[in-house]
Amino acid sequence: MVEYLLEANSLTTSFKIDGEYYPAVDDVSIRIRQNEVLALVGESGSGKSATAFSLMGLHRHARVTGEVFFQGKDLLKNNERQMNKIRGGDIAMIFQDPMTALNPLMKIKHQIQETLRIHGTGKKSERESYTIELLDRVGIPRPERVAEAYPHELSGGMRQRVVIAIAIANRPKLLIADEPTTALDVTIQAQILDLIRELQDDLGSGVLLITHDLGVVAEMADRVAVMYAGQIVEVAPVRELFMNPQHPYTRSLLNSLPSEEQLGSKLHVIQGVVPALNKMDRDGCRFAPRIPWISAEEHEHQPKLREIAPGHQVRCTCYKNFHLNTSMDHGAVEQRVEAHQMEEGGVDRR
Ligand SMILES: Nc1ncnc2c1ncn2[C@@H]1O[C@H](COP(=O)(O)OP(=O)(O)OP(=O)(O)O)[C@@H](O)[C@H]1O
Numbered sequence: 571m572v573e574y575l576l577e578a579n580s581l582t583t584s585f586k587i588d589g590e591y592y593p594a595v596d597d598v599s600i601r602i603r604q605n606e607v608l609a610l611v612g613e614s615g616s617g618k619s620a621t622a623f624s625l626m627g628l629h630r631h632a633r634v635t636g637e638v639f640f641q642g643k644d645l646l647k648n649n650e651r652q653m654n655k656i657r658g659g660d661i662a663m664i665f666q667d668p669m670t671a672l673n674p675l676m677k678i679k680h681q682i683q684e685t686l687r688i689h690g691t692g693k694k695s696e697r698e699s700y701t702i703e704l705l706d707r708v709g710i711p712r713p714e715r716v717a718e719a720y721p722h723e724l725s726g727g728m729r730q731r732v733v734i735a736i737a738i739a740n741r742p743k744l745l746i747a748d749e750p751t752t753a754l755d756v757t758i759q760a761q762i763l764d765l766i767r768e769l770q771d772d773l774g775s776g777v778l779l780i781t782h783d784l785g786v787v788a789e790m791a792d793r794v795a796v797m798y799a800g801q802i803v804e805v806a807p808v809r810e811l812f813m814n815p816q817h818p819y820t821r822s823l824l825n826s827l828p829s830e831e832q833l834g835s836k837l838h839v840i841q842g843v844v845p846a847l848n849k850m851d852r853d854g855c856r857f858a859p860r861i862p863w864i865s866a867e868e869h870e871h872q873p874k875l876r877e878i879a880p881g882h883q884v885r886c887t888c889y890k891n892f893h894l895n896t897s898m899d900h901g902a903v904e905q906r907v908e909a910h911q912m913e914e915g916g917v918d919r920r
Pocket residue numbers: 585586594612613614615616617618619620621782845846847
């Protein structure tokens with residue numbers, strides 16, 4: 571029997587719109603093993619952040635149902651005090667915008683020491699030196715000086731390193747990173763991703779990496795869950811997903827990734843947007859309106875997620891007859907996956 575670090579079953583998070591609740595996360599089940607990076611990928615509005623916030627018990631006005639087992643306990647049954655002990659302790663989160671995660675009025679050293687204190691890590695006398703060690707560990711030059719700084723005195727990249735230092739301070743077993751590099755420029759993005767990967771390896775933590783960037787997925791993930799309109803539509807090991815994508819949404823996403831030659835030119839984009847929560851047909855294939863050239867009979871009523879190969883699940887029958895209406899080019903993606911696997915030294919981490 572496989573022991574999962576995190577196991578969410580039928581997680582459903584509904585928001586109230588005009589007096590009615592509508593699920594933004596709709597019967598989502600995900601599993602993360604120790605030392606595994608699961609990427610949750612999808613366009614804006616597909617429900618990725620709502621999923622992460624639900625796992626962490628951070629929604630104040632939503633209705634959340636299902637089970638979220640972490641170390642054998644259902645987090646959804648915890649009260650706020652118990653969740654506060656877990657957040658920043660065994661489960662840490664890295665958000666998109668470091669400025670929202672940091673207190674603008676507190677020196678960096680006090681913010682790190684605070685998280686150490688709350689979770690009882692180290693004696694008071696040790697926390698100061700541990701703070702410097704942490705800043706050094708996340709690649710901050712002259713950590714003693716940065717420790718005395720306020721967030722606004724640092725660059726975006728440095729601030730995100732501080733956020734990561736805070737996240738790893740109590741050696742979390744699970745890291746949830748919600749678009750951790752979106753707010754940063756490209757060179758810094760690569761450095762931050764390398765850092766997260768390195769720290770994850772050191773700590774042996776599981777990671778839920780939320781992103782809309784398939785390049786990031788190719789470089790970071792072990793497995794990928796693709797989310798559309800609140801549902802997981804495809805799950806597969808990273809290589810399988812890029813080499814053998816099945817769900818029309820996954821294939822459209824991959825097709826919208828530029829190859830080297832296409833960089834700077836117009837991309838193939840998927841027409842349309844993720845439907846609003848109160849405007850979608852919840853009984854049919856939710857992606858159907860965006861692939862009108864696929865006939866209604868090819869879709870399933872209330873599509874289920876089914877295993878089509880070991881570890882590879884796809885929702886709806888429409889994938890069987892799906893074809894893109896533009897020419898496909900997976901060359902760029904394949905190259906990125908190959909590069910990632912080479913860096914891993916050919917070791918299968920799963
Ligand atoms: N507090 C809320 N109240 C009502 N609707 C919400 C709330 N938070 C999110 N939603 C809706 O839930 C859906 C999923 O949003 P969510 O932010 O989880 O998507 P996402 O995939 O993380 O997108 P992004 O990358 O833009 O953050 C969207 O339709 C969004 O408008």
